[in-house]
Each structure stands twice: as C-alpha cells, then as structure tokens.
Amino acid sequence: FPYTTLFRSRLRAQLRELPPLLCMARLTLAYLALMLTATHAAFRVLRSGGPRAASRPVAAGPRAAALFARSSRMMCTPAEDAPPEGLSKTALKKLKKQQEQAARKAAKQAEKAAAAGATATGGAAEEQAAEEPPATYSFGDDGVLMSDASVLASPRAYASVRTLGAEGGPAAGEEVWVRGRLFRLRAKGNQCFLVVRSGGFYTVQACFFKEKETPRQSKAMLSWLAGLNVESIIDVRGELVEAQVNSCSQGNVELAIREVRLVSASLPQLPFELEDASRSEEEVTASEATDKPFARIGQDLRLNNRWVDLRVPANMAIMRCQSQVCTLFREALLAQSFTEIHTPKLGSESEGGAGVFRTDYFGQGACLAQSPQLYKQMAIASDMGRVFEIAPVFRAENSNTRRHLCEFVGLDLEMEFNQHYNEVIEVMHSMFVHLFSGLEQRCQEELSVIRQQYPDGRDPPRFSTKPTVVHWEQAMQMLTDAGEEAPGLDDLNTQQERALGKLVAEQLGTDFYFLDRFPADVRPFYTMPCPDDARYTNSYDVFLRGEEICSGAQRVHEPAMLEKSIAAKGLPLEPLQAYIDSMRYGMPPHGGCGIGLERLVFLYLNLDNVRKASMFPRDPRRLTP
Numbered sequence: 001f002p003y004t005t006l007f008r009s010r011l012r013a014q015l016r017e018l019p020p021l022l023c024m025a026r027l028t029l030a031y032l033a034l035m036l037t038a039t040h041a042a043f044r045v046l047r048s049g050g051p052r053a054a055s056r057p058v059a060a061g062p063r064a065a066a067l068f069a070r071s072s073r074m075m076c077t078p079a080e081d082a083p084p085e086g087l088s089k090t091a092l093k094k095l096k097k098q099q100e101q102a103a104r105k106a107a108k109q110a111e112k113a114a115a116a117g118a119t120a121t122g123g124a125a126e127e128q129a130a131e132e133p134p135a136t137y138s139f140g141d142d143g144v145l146m147s148d149a150s151v152l153a154s155p156r157a158y159a160s161v162r163t164l165g166a167e168g169g170p171a172a173g174e175e176v177w178v179r180g181r182l183f184r185l186r187a188k189g190n191q192c193f194l195v196v197r198s199g200g201f202y203t204v205q206a207c208f209f210k211e212k213e214t215p216r217q218s219k220a221m222l223s224w225l226a227g228l229n230v231e232s233i234i235d236v237r238g239e240l241v242e243a244q245v246n247s248c249s250q251g252n253v254e255l256a257i258r259e260v261r262l263v264s265a266s267l268p269q270l271p272f273e274l275e276d277a278s279r280s281e282e283e284v285t286a287s288e289a290t291d292k293p294f295a296r297i298g299q300d301l302r303l304n305n306r307w308v309d310l311r312v313p314a315n316m317a318i319m320r321c322q323s324q325v326c327t328l329f330r331e332a333l334l335a336q337s338f339t340e341i342h343t344p345k346l347g348s349e350s351e352g353g354a355g356v357f358r359t360d361y362f363g364q365g366a367c368l369a370q371s372p373q374l375y376k377q378m379a380i381a382s383d384m385g386r387v388f389e390i391a392p393v394f395r396a397e398n399s400n401t402r403r404h405l406c407e408f409v410g411l412d413l414e415m416e417f418n419q420h421y422n423e424v425i426e427v428m429h430s431m432f433v434h435l436f437s438g439l440e441q442r443c444q445e446e447l448s449v450i451r452q453q454y455p456d457g458r459d460p461p462r463f464s465t466k467p468t469v470v471h472w473e474q475a476m477q478m479l480t481d482a483g484e485e486a487p488g489l490d491d492l493n494t495q496q497e498r499a500l501g502k503l504v505a506e507q508l509g510t511d512f513y514f515l516d517r518f519p520a521d522v523r524p525f526y527t528m529p530c531p532d533d534a535r536y537t538n539s540y541d542v543f544l545r546g547e548e549i550c551s552g553a554q555r556v557h558e559p560a561m562l563e564k565s566i567a568a569k570g571l572p573l574e575p576l577q578a579y580i581d582s583m584r585y586g587m588p589p590h591g592g593c594g595i596g597l598e599r600l601v602f603l604y605l606n607l608d609n610v611r612k613a614s615m616f617p618r619d620p621r622r623l624t625p
Contacts, residue, residue: 200316457606501546552593
C-alpha cells in the first residue's frame, strides 16, 4: 500500500499543528481510518481465493492473513457494510460482532484521551470557566478590620436584624447588609441555610442555593459557607424575601444571599453549646429520665466563660433589664429634683458592721468604700437638698450564699425632709413603682425571653399604690402567731425574712413592703433612735418576694448625739472627724437608703442566684474574669 507513507507524513504534519488537548483523540480517529482501508483490501484478497478462502489463510499469503486478522478488529464504514461474497453466515456474524466491539472500544479510548489531555494541560478547566457567566454572588474573608480609609469611599449601609420584616423596617424586595453571629448552619447538597443572630436574641434566616447557570462557582460558595464556624461574626448582603420561618425571631422574612464576608472567625469548639445553656432547669431535669438527657451547664463553667454565657438570650436580656433599672431609677429621682453625684471610693471606714477591703494609700491605711453614706450626708450639709448616686460598693463579707456579693452596684439616695422620715418612704415608694411599671412596659421582649428560661419569675411581683409599712413589733407578732420563731431585738435571718414575706403576701396582698423600727443594736451608728423607745430606730428595710433589697433610715444630724452613738458602737472618732464636723454648721433633718442593684434584679425576676444578675460577679471565691 504505497499511499500509506504519504498518509503518515501528512498525519505527522497535522499533529504538529494541533493543540495537545486533541492530539490523542485525532490520532485514534486516524488509526481507525487506516484500519478500515486495510480491512477492505483484505476482503478483496479473500474474494480472489474462492468461497472457502477464509478457512485457507495460507493460500492468500502471509500478508493477506495478517490484514484479515487486523480487519477482524476494525469497523467498516456504513457505505460498505454489505457482507462480502463467499463468507459463511457464522463468519459474518462473528465479524459484525467484532466490528461493534472495536467501535465501542475506540470511542472509549477517544474519551479517555480527551480527559487525560484536559488534566495534563489545565486547558479544559479554563475553557469550562470561560463558558460560565460571571456570578451575581460572592464570598470572602475580610481579614482584620483596621479602619482602612478606603472603605469610606463606598461604605456599607447596615440594617438591624430586629427591623427586618418589622413595621417601618426594610421591605420585601430590598437588598440589605446585616452583621451578626452565625448562630446555626445547615449545609446539605445544593443548598445552605444560615441563621444570623444579632442583639442577643434577634435572628433571621439566610439561604443560598446552587445555580444552574454557574454550577462551578455556586458549588465553591456552598463549600465555603459550609466551612464557617458557628459564632463567627459575618456580614451578609441579600435580598429580603417573604417567608415563614418559625425558628427565628424575624419569622416572616429571610435573606436570599448575594454576598457573605467573614469579619471575625470563632474557634470551632465552644466552651459549651449555647443551646444547652439556654434550656430551663425544668427541661434539663425532665430529660434526665429519657435516653438522651440534655447537658447541664454548671455555674462555674458559665462564669469562667462569662463572655460566652452572656450570649445566651436570657442572660443578655437580664443585663438589659439591669440597665433599664438604672435608667428608671435615675428618671424617677431627676423628676423629683434630685441631683446625681459621684463620691470617692477610697477613704476611711465609713460604718461599722460589714467588713472592709483595706489597702495602703501612700503610707496611710485606707479602704474601699462600703457605701457612699458619709458623702451623701455631707452633700445634704452642702445644701444640695436631694442627691443620688449609682456606683460600686465593696463588702469584705465571707458569705458564699446565693444572694451575697463582695462587690455590687449601689443605688443610693439621700434627701432632706420636713417633719417625719415617712416623707422619705413616700419618695422611695414612688420611685419603686416607676421602676417596676417601667420594666414591664419597656422590657416586654426581654422579660418574655427571661421568663421562658427562668419560669419562676413569670409572674411580676405585686405592689400597692401606697407604701405598705409593717412595724417591727407588728412583724414579730405575725411570726409568733404563725408558729415561727421571732428574733425579738436581734436581726431577721433569711428563713424569718421569707416567712414574714409569705405572711405579708397572704394577709396584705403585696410582695413588696417596708419594715421599719428596726432594733438599735442591729443598725449603724448614724441611725436616729425612735423618740418613744430607744431600743428601736427610725430605720427601715425594703423587702421584695420575701427578701431584703434595700436598707435605709433617718440619719443622726446633731453632732453631739452622733459622737455619743459612735462611742457606743466602740468606734474611733478620728477617722470620722470630717464627717462629724460637716454637721457643726447647721444640718437639716434627712434620710435615705441604699439599694443593691444586682439583688433587686435577681429578686424581681425571681432567679435562683444573684450571680446571674451580675455581669462579672465578685464573691469570696471569684476574682476573675
């Protein structure tokens, strides 16, 4: 076959001009064409040998036999599929079957050659990418945000998660940016659902689906989203669409994701799961009787990782209620002509009884303030009339109870009065009424979240329109009549406080009351004695749900009487000399009180421990975090 030499030379020239991707495929097809020609030549030789030439390959010569052997693996062209004369039916069937097998094998070889060429050169990936249109979505890591000025050219306008789907918020169809924590993530197959949490307990669902037009790019985005760690901070841009999502606070909308940016990544392993920390005690206890009990998150684990524990919706809500208490306290007193003051927290011992934290002050002995009491009274001596302060208070009491802290926030007030300390009680009561009513009105969302996890406080405490005042002697009689032990001239212990609170609630219909005329032996040196019986004092405590939240009294405003009272308590006069001297130039009658913020919040919400109402509690065993 002399033309084969020319064919091969042309083939080599063509192969040199072809890109590497198609070399193998073209070579296979050329090989098939060559073999078809050889097959037909073999048929012609066989025809010349007679009807039985196929069974006598030697008669046709060695070259013809070899061509026939190769032709049995080749495929004839459709134009010449007609069987050659002289072949038996069996031989024809066998030949046809071999031709079909050869065709399938050749096709597979061509496919493999094309795939191998794409892998080797990378050209196929580039060609495929070029076929996809640019994606309308994107993702990425923004790195460490260092306030680069370049972002000011086109700043993002963020929407608050709580406004999505709400009246006056962004409407369906609008594109918005939101920032929040990745609360939940569910990626499966060609779809991914994110829940973004912001502001403690506002959540919205965001979703992304693989797109037919850009399968490679959307698959890459799905893979990136699935790799995000829960609690990471992310920015999400998306179109707001109407939806029904019962598991989110923003249940009537969701975000169709167009862009996600990683702002700050969280470690993959949290100290504890927020879902576990968000369950009520009742849920956890009930689950212990099942095959899959819920994890119980202990108090120490929570407090050791308080920055994570405060992300629990109920705990975040408690902090917001605490903030609102301070706001309402300030509002109520400013409305009654009080002035806010700020007093020193380093000084000499302010009162007897409670222990103090002592320190060195440039060679002098000093202590952390147990209260602003002395300075409040000096403000009254300065003719400030009515003052209040919100500030830390320190007590070195080794009390490891559910209601004691070594550092807490004090809500203190002091005021002049005209004739009777009941005038102070009236002002205090109106302040508490404003505070309680304001909490229920302004913190409805927060209270709902708190009462879901801590259901013991689902019913707000009852209080009367006018102050409910129980005198000490009356309280002792109530306890005695109920079969409880009455302390007489000693102070009430916790059990007696609760018993008295229960009796007042049953008999007087209130969970909030004043108990006055405390015995002189259990009150500080600056407390005014009762005019009718020196064993008692013009002092009072305020009780909520059967436990004390506030202590106050009319103060001694006459210097000689004050010095006598200090001596009677066995205290030295020298550290208190400036305080005594402030009353030597005319001092109006006055009284006031000090309230523990954390204890007030703890009892109003009926929590099980005051530490839940403290952001970073300090007790005898805890100094960090």
